[in-house]
Amino acid sequence: MNPRQQRSAARRLTHRSRSASVIVALVGVVVGGGWIATEAVVAALGYPALLLSPSAMVEILRDQPAVTGAVAVALALVGIVLIVLALSPARKARHVLADERSVVVIDDVVLAGALSRAAASAARVPGAQVRTALGRRSAQVSVTPLSGFPLAVDAITAAVDETLTAAQPSRRVAARVAITPRGTVTA
Known part of the structure; x- marks a missing residue:
């Protein structure tokens, strides 16, 4: 085993993988984006909304500042958690x-x-x-x-x-x- 392979193996053994947090984040983005895209297509075809139509979403966010603030805080917290996960060393003991x-x-x-x-x-x-x-x-x-x-x-x-x-x-x-x-x- 050459020194480069040894360093790589040592790093793998002493640091945690971040793949679980990446998978959770990507699944959340895909599910959220898929739902919004499905609602947009359903609204464009003239059918009733599955959960909430895009125009109703925009009205709620525009007319109810408490909901807008709650959504912004939730997205900010998710963003902070993802940044911390990305920048932390994930070192094992x-x-x-x-x-x-x-x-x-x-x-x-x-x-x-x-x-x-x-x-x-x-x-x-x-x-x-x-x-x-x-x-x-x-x-x-x-x-x-x-x-x-x-x-x-x-x-x-x-x-x-x-x-x-x-x-x-x-x-x-x-x-x-x-x-x-x-x-x-x-x-």
């Missing part, structure tokens, strides 16, 4: 790991779990005492100490950094370790 032969993608939950286990092991606390929030380029590891047992932040940070180095994400992930100010009572 995944990281690409460095590998020369193939594309390796790991879910953020798995990587956060590995960081939490490494921090818990280095801090000698139960796994429930560690929380990890993983972003695109950062990891925030929060450790709650057991009351009466001080934690070595340097050792925890070294363990988390070692785990990140072993995972080799293709983009650098900066880890920050924070110790919560209040500990929990040991049983």
Whole structure:
């Protein structure tokens, strides 16, 4: 697999497809346009309207400003939603790991779990005492100490950094370790 194919495969695996929103938008445009076109043809042939004739539509929009405003607001909201869907990155919660032969993608939950286990092991606390929030380029590891047992932040940070180095994400992930100010009572 050449580098271009690897980048393409990695992008497909780490980003959501926008085809569902495009399909919904196009079906809405086709149904709405088809209905208006059908009403226009039916009115041109002199038959009664199926739902609402084009002239009645124009009269309602012209004579009732509340309806016109409601239609304008609805269309504006649909437009804003479509613009947001088009411009948002649609990134999935995944990281690409460095590998020369193939594309390796790991879910953020798995990587956060590995960081939490490494921090818990280095801090000698139960796994429930560690929380990890993983972003695109950062990891925030929060450790709650057991009351009466001080934690070595340097050792925890070294363990988390070692785990990140072993995972080799293709983009650098900066880890920050924070110790919560209040500990929990040991049983």
